[in-house]
Amino acid sequence: MRFLFLVPDFIPPGPRARLLGAWHRQPFLAFNPTVRKLLGHPFLRTSVAWGGTLNNMRHCWIARQLGAEAALVSLSGKDSYGKTWRILELPYVKWSDRRPDDVILVPDFASDVIDSVEGRVIAYMQVPIHMRQDFDWRSERITMWTDSPFMLELCSKAYPGKHVPIVPNIVDDEVFPFIPQEHREEGLALAFPRKGPEYIAETRRIYRELGGRFWHFELIDGLPLMDLAKEMQRPQLFLASGEIEGCALPPQESMAAGIIVIGKNARGANFTMEHGKTAFIANTPEEAARCLLEAEDAEKRKRIAEAAHQQISRYFPRNEPTEFWRQNLKDFGAG
Secondary structure: OEEEEEOOEEOOOOHHHHHHHHHHOOHHHHOOHHHHHHHOOHHHEEOOOOHHHHHHHHHHHHHHHOOOEEEEEEOOOOOOOHHHHOOOOOOEEEHHHOOOOOEEEEEHHHHHHHHHOOOEEEEEEOOHHHOOOOOOOOOOOEEEEEOOHHHHHHHHHHOOOOOOOEOOOOOOOOOOOOOOHHHOOOOEEEEOOOOOHHHHHHHHHHHHHOOOOOOEEEEOOOOOHHHHHHHOOOOOEEEEOOOOOOOOHHHHHHHHHOOEEEEOOHHHOOOOOOEOOOEEEOOOHHHHHHHHHHOOOHHHHHHHHHHHHHHHHHHOOOOHHHHHHHHHHHHOOOO
């Protein structure tokens, strides 16, 4: 029995990536059967190394650490992420070379391929916008997972009666090591403008109007994970600006690293954020600006950063993720 984790082939930045992005943004073309017959499944190619995909790579790694035969599977069967974009060296299998006894993890954006799989499938619902009922989810051969209480609520409505457990995300504390607040660049805050740029801009404006001068922002986007991890060794604060998430990893990785998180709880998806204890929840720019002022207190930052690191440690690879996969292998008869 093999465990195969379906990932999209990666198209590096350039003209092909821009064309792919344009295809993805046109639902009529992306879901058109004739176009798919000619060009293939659009979402099994990507120009973005999505956090959910990287998380599934970590799941594959843990399964292998526990002795399972596990690999990534893609259309090409090749490591298209390369040294720049991949996070782990893992074997690949070509999608056409799968076997009937394989257990295949299929992420939500490719759920329409599930019914073409002969054997057992894990349908992993990670992001609200990708949830669809385009497969036989009632089938006993299909196991379903999700990643947050918010997503569980949506799954309960979309797939009534189906058991859908919340599985642990994997936060790599070797990639994002804890660095105390006092050893970080004073007053430096990071934000990702790809998510909620208006929220970021308005928060900064209101903060300045309230007299705030301590925090200065750097906006970053589109970095490979390892480059991002280097950048995250510097700031004291991360502004979480995403409106809709499945279970956003950057806030959790920030908490692991000792970075204070201020921002949206993404309708409950950022469930590790506890206001005043492990983070500052601020769903409006006005709230965020006031939290920025409150976070100027060095002692408060230190206390919250340490508490956040302690809480998020449950998701370090050696903790809940390993226990989850140990039980998972037993459940599938591979342990």
